[in-house]
Each structure stands twice: as structure tokens, then as C-alpha cells.
Amino acid sequence: MKGYRKSNLLIYSLLTILTLMGPVSKPSAGESQPWGDPKNALIVDAYELNTIDWTAFLQDKRIAGFISKASDGLPESFSCTGDHGGDTVAHCRTMWRKYAVSRELFQTRRMLAKTNGLLWGAYHLGRPGNPIDQANHFLDYADPQPDELMVLDIDGMDATQFMSLDDAQIFVAHIKVRTGRYPMLYVNHNTARYIADHRGTYPLLSRLPLWYARYKPDVKGTFPLGNWDNYAIWQFVSSDNCSEKSCPYRVPGTLTDIDVNVVPMTKVQLAKIWPQGDLLPAKPLPAPDLTIALAPMCSGPRQTLVSLMPDVDPVVTASTPQTKPVEINELNYQDF
Template sequence: MRARNRFLAFLTGALLLVAPVPGIAADVEPWRNKDHAIVIDAYEMNEIDWPLLLTDKRIAGFISKASDGLPESFDCKGEHDGDTVAHCKTMWRKYAVSRELYETRRLLARAQGLLWGAYHLARPGNPVDQANHFLDYARPQPDEMMVLDIEAIDPKKFMSLEDAQIFAGHVRTRTGRYPVLYTNHSTAKYIAANRDKYRILSRLPLWYARYKPGIRKVFPLGNWDNYALWQFSAAANCNKRRCPYRVKGTFNDIDVNVVPMNRADLTKIWAFGDLLPEKPFETGEPPVDDIVTASVARAAAADEPKSLPVKAAAVSFAGLAASADATVTFVVRNGAPAVPDAAVAPEQIADGSEKTTPAAAPPHATP
């Protein structure tokens, strides 16, 4: 009898280890829950057998690498950051091929009913030129996700967080939508801890990269109560012997993501584009109702101020120097603009368009 009881106790414990436990399904291996949709992301060197990949009906979306840093030079005249002319031409050919591959994948994915997204790998350099490069490369449609990829806090290798805010604001200026932010835990934690400084980045929906079976006690993280996507499987933790999730028709280096919802719910919010609500600070400062970015063209003379309508108010740009383009970020509290936001001062940019649709919070991190 005692042996039987010990066996039953062992069996009960084993079942508890594998059975879903209410309240923790979202932070411990949620990809095992078949109700949670899967999203694939890939760069140009990932080999994909599309007929095989499409046999996995849990795959709801595909996010492709689009642009990488600043645009390549077509004519290869002048300076090329120390590169030779031959290397410049090689890089242009690679760019042309990757651009065609991007369009081909997009046609295939959308034709098969997959949600489509594109990401920009952010590098050092003018953030507005990079934002324009991304939008010209990806040509995102209103129902497609846009992603800003910040790999780490290393301004010598990747875009600085200050420039990333300008990038995000300029994307909003041109498209009326903010991008999703892709990053790892350490960078997300830093942004969350300094959200008073990064008022835009800390409110972008988070695509979270973490190659561990669980993220318990990670969220809430600043303004993030949860991830929008969780990149849980990649070459870093997937090999021939063991892999969190294998995708047919691909190799071990494919990136796999889970979302905390089913395919139908994901489709409703896929394009994202809005900022998350801002939580109050410990200092008691009230949360921001809205953040609006505007691009002011170089041609705007100091004696000819431009105005940006924010809800019922008009904000003057007369104080900006006529010799410099600028992106200005405004915060709105109680329906009234505060000019400008102290956290994001005027920065260098180059576009004269203005889009000022107010942002609202949505319902809820790529090499």
C-alpha cells in the first residue's frame, strides 16, 4: 500500500510538471499551448522551403529583415566609409538581391494568408536617413507590422537609444504609426529603468528576445505589462539534438516567436502603431496622455513659423533655427500640449511632412 501511495504521489508530481497551471501559462513555455500563435522571422541568409513551412498551421505571421543601417551607394562615387569601390559595388549587388528576396517572400507569405512584417536593423548613423531607408525599402502597408531592431546598448555597433527615439518619431511622421521595438532583456530593462528619458521607446510595443524556457517575474517592466512577441528560439538555443520549437522547411538558425493570443486575436492588432499607456512615475508626475512628433523642414524660415495642430491647440515652431531641420516631440497632458517635451529635444531630421493623428494604447523583441 505504501509503495502504491508513493507511486501515486510521484505520478501526481509528474503531472503537475507538465500540466498547464492557471496564471503562469504566459511566462513558462507558452509555445506549448497550441492556442498561442507562432510567428517566424528571418533575414536574407535563412533558407526556407515554403511548401514545408506552410504545413505548420500554427504559423500565423512572417517578419522579414528589410533594411540594415544606412542605404548603400548605387554609383559608388566619393567616400564609402573606407571601403574600396569594388567592395562598394559588391555591397550594392547584395542589397539589390536582398531587396528582391524581400519582395518575393512578401508575395509568398501574403498569398498564403500569413501576416507580414518588416524590421530595420538599426546601426550608428543619421536616424532619419535610416528611417527613410527602411520605409523606402519595406514600403509597409497599413496592415503590416513595422519593427525597429535595437540589438544592444553599444552606440559604436548599433543605433543609440537617443537616435532610436528620433527614428521612431520619424516613422510616425511619415506613416502615422510607431514601430514595434525589438530588443533583448538587458536593453529593455535599461529602457524601462530610464523611461523618463526614453518616453517614446519605453511605450513602443515590445518584441522581446529571451532564449529561456520562462520569463516569470520579468513583467511588468516599466510601461510593459507583457510582451507583444517573445522570440524564444534561434540558433543560440536550437540544435540537432534539442530545440524549443522546430519549423519544417528551415534549419536550426530560424528565429521563432510566440504571441500571448490566438491567430484571430493577433490579426486584429497585428499592425500595432500606437504607444502603450504611460504609467505614473514615483515622483508623482502625471502620465502623458499622448506623444506627438512632427518634422519641420529646413526651408521653414524663422520668421515664417510652422504650426502643428495638437487636438484643439496649435503649437508654434517659430523658435527653431532656420538653418536646421528638426524633429520635435510634444507631450500632451489633459488635452493641452507642453512644448517641447524636455525628454526629447529637437534633433536633426530631413522631412517636411506632418502627421499628427493622436495615439491610443493597443489592447495588450531580430538579428
């Protein structure tokens, strides 16, 4: 009987602890290894040097979409004569052959993908240089159709290698002017957090649907991130975390250098929203911290700006000018 009482006491104690802790919060959709759920659609993205056996590739029925690299930075000069920016004529001609082959490969993959029922998208790799010229280069190269996804890829914050965030604002606004749609934004975690923390500075980038590159088994605690309540696409496989020995997901007909992405929805649901094109709702910016800490040698409570300026009336009346959110459109985007 003593053992029975001890057992009951232990159970009662555990139940009391669980009650005090409250209900256990459930993870948000797509937070932890969503690729493990066979209902979630997958997307492959590739560039010209990824080799694909399309017969094998098309056997994976979870693959819903294909996003291909299109343009890269500024368009090349058509002339291989003269100095050509210090390049040699031979190298210039080699690069143009590569460019011609890459563009034909882009068109071939597009035809194969769409003929076999895959959703199609294209991305521009942002580089230093005139962002409007780059936007026009992307549109000329990819010729995006209304049912196709457009993406701006910013691979890092180093403005000597990749497009600056200020230029990216201009790029996406020009895409909107020419197509009527905004592109999606592809960035890694660090860049996404920086944009979210400075969303007042980047009112367009911070509201684009997020293609999120992070090679971890979960993203718990990451979202909400600024205006992003969640990712639109999560790139969870690349050559960074896929090898012959271990890979989170292997796509038939591809090598370990292929990028694989997941969305927390079915193929049917994805198809309904695929082209994207709208900005996400803007969330209120954090209130500025108007609290001033007293010098270390002083004692007493911290004081606010209002308490330090007694002649200022802290009451806001209807006649007090107030700042209103600025609507960004095709006519004023260059002001931002």
C-alpha cells in the same frame, strides 16, 4: 487507532499550513513555455541568409506571421567611384549586388507569405548614423502597407555597433510622422530593463509594444516591466538555443538558424491587432527618494529634505505650480 490518529493529525497540519500560506498565485498568460499550447500562434522572423523551403514551411499551420529583415542602418551610396569611404570599387559592387538580391528576396517572401494567408511585417536593424535617414531608408525599402507590422530592431546597447536609444527616439517619431503609426520595438532583456528603468528619459521607446528576445523556458517575475505589462511577441528560439540535437521548436523547411516567436493568443486574435501602431499607456514614474541618510558617525533616525529645511512649507496649494505630463506629438517630438 494510533496510526489513524497520527494520519489525521498529519493531514490537519498540512491543511493548516496551506491555509496560512494562502492561495497559490497562478502564472500570468504566456509566462511559462507558451509555445507548448497549440492554440498560441507562432511567428517566424528571418533575414536574407536564412534558407526556407516554402512548400514544407507552409505545412505548419501554427505559423501565423512572417517578419522579414528589411533595411540595415544607413542607405548605401549609389556611387562606387572614388574613395567610397575607404572601400574598394570591387567590394562596393559586390555589396550592391547583395543589396539588390536581398531586396528582391524581401519582395518575393512578402508575396509568398501574404498569398498564403500569413501576416507580414518588416524590421529595420538600427545602426549608428542619422536616425531620420535610417527611418526614410526603412520606409523606402519596406514600403509598409496599413496591414503590415513595422519594427525597430536594437540588438544591443553598444552605440558603436547599434543605434543609440536617443537616436531610436527620433527614428520612431519620424516613422509616426510619415505613416501615422509607431513601430514595435525589438530588444533583449537587458535593453528592455534599461529602457523601463529610464522611461522618463525614453518616453516613446518605453511605450512601444515590446518584441522581447529571451531564450529561457519562462519569463516568470519579469513583468510588469516599466510600462510593459507583458510582451507583445516573445522570441524564444534562435541559433543561440537551437541545434541539431535540441531545439524548443522546429519549423519545417527551416534550419537551426531560424528565429521563432510566440504570442499568448490565437491566430484570429493576433490578426485583429497585428499592425499595431499605438503607444502603450504611460504608468506613473516612481516617486523620487527624498530621504537623506545621516553620516555614519551620527545616530538617530534618517531625515527628509523637508525636515532639514523647516522654513519650507511642505503643503502644496492650488496656487503651487505643478508639473504636468508632456504630451509627445508630431510637432514637438524632436524636443525629446
